[in-house]
Amino acid sequence: MPAGCAPFSQAEYDRRIAKTRAAMAEAGLDAVFVTDPSNQAWLTGYDGWSFYVHQGVILRMEGEPVWWGRSMDALGGQRTCWMAAENIHGYSDHYIQSTVYHPMQDLAEHFARMGLASARIGVEMENYYYSAKAHAVLTEELPNATLVDATALVNWQRLVKSEEEIGFIRKAARISEKVVTTALERAAPGVRKNDLVADIFHAGITGVDDIWGDYPAIVPLTPSGLDATAAHLTWNGDEMRAGEATFFELSGCYRRYHAPLCRTVFLGTPSDEMRRAEAAQMEG
Missing domain, CATH: 3.90.230.10 (Creatinase/methionine aminopeptidase superfamily)
Structure with a gap:
């Protein structure tokens, strides 16, 4: 069974990940960054009232998803997500509501450490939780990456219920x-x-x-x-x-x-x- 308090079986999460990766492969993506709270929950089990700050799920073609968000909410990730604790990452509060720093700077560092600095990364452009500022900073911080609109890529995988x-x-x-x-x-x-x-x-x-x-x-x-x-x-x-x-x-x-x-x-x-x-x- 999944770690933490994730509500579904591991087989169910494996099914969801496989469907999403098939869609990613068809779109020519190396990774996706998912910010829609419903999509985050569907892939990982994460369920917290924290979507007023920047957070999301990174899914590559291999390995477990990575949940990324505010440090205090990373504890909630450990309580609700099925992944191992090393795949729950939190950023410092000095990024919150700052005019000098932005959480996407921290996210870009994660992408670089994952070997995705020059990757094709899908992002949910038409999404309440992925702001214009977030996209601008992420683009600036990852100059060699290609950010591709992957709006609703995960949503379509959720259409037929298990x-x-x-x-x-x-x-x-x-x-x-x-x-x-x-x-x-x-x-x-x-x-x-x-x-x-x-x-x-x-x-x-x-x-x-x-x-x-x-x-x-x-x-x-x-x-x-x-x-x-x-x-x-x-x-x-x-x-x-x-x-x-x-x-x-x-x-x-x-x-x-x-x-x-x-x-x-x-x-x-x-x-x-x-x-x-x-x-x-x-x-x-």
Whole structure:
């Protein structure tokens, strides 16, 4: 079994690494630097709320992946990743929010030590967690390397789920059922939206039986009335009202795996227009 507390079997991680390396070979890459937190977790098991600083996974064509990030988070890497401790690396805090130093300077040194100073390295260019500044510094620090856009290279390998992953999604689905049932049962005129969301969070985190709930990738979206015509609104302290519809976009989460559901509740007697909309949705 993997070291630390990685959630999957070693065979599952070996399968993922092999798929990714096949895609790397097809793209002519010697290594990839993966910054998307979901891709990091998929390859290594790493799971920490640390993606506000620079971190990532280096995968070469041979050997274990290398997790790289802030020194204090490297301890979390040892607790959650399946790799050996020597493949968990942390950089000093003097790189954090500095105008003089940048974490990519440290990363470039790692690439050089790995014999990748002149390699073709894939990076996730279209990614929230790989900034323009990071790319500029890494390019400057590795003048003989070729940095290639490898956005979504790992994501495509994640598309078809394994049996182990499907098992996790089924657990997340049981939590989702509880979350949505809680939202529908407790929605009523006079209930403050923030109180309802608190119940939704409680249902999702407590989970079902021995299936504990994790924090989902998105907060509960619960717009009511005209607010429901705007995408991605969260909640406020207003009371729910009779004659008003509320759109719920919710998901349970188990070990980072989700099973999202969307439902609409109408407090009162729906109008003919609402009924027609329901019929169109059901037909779709």
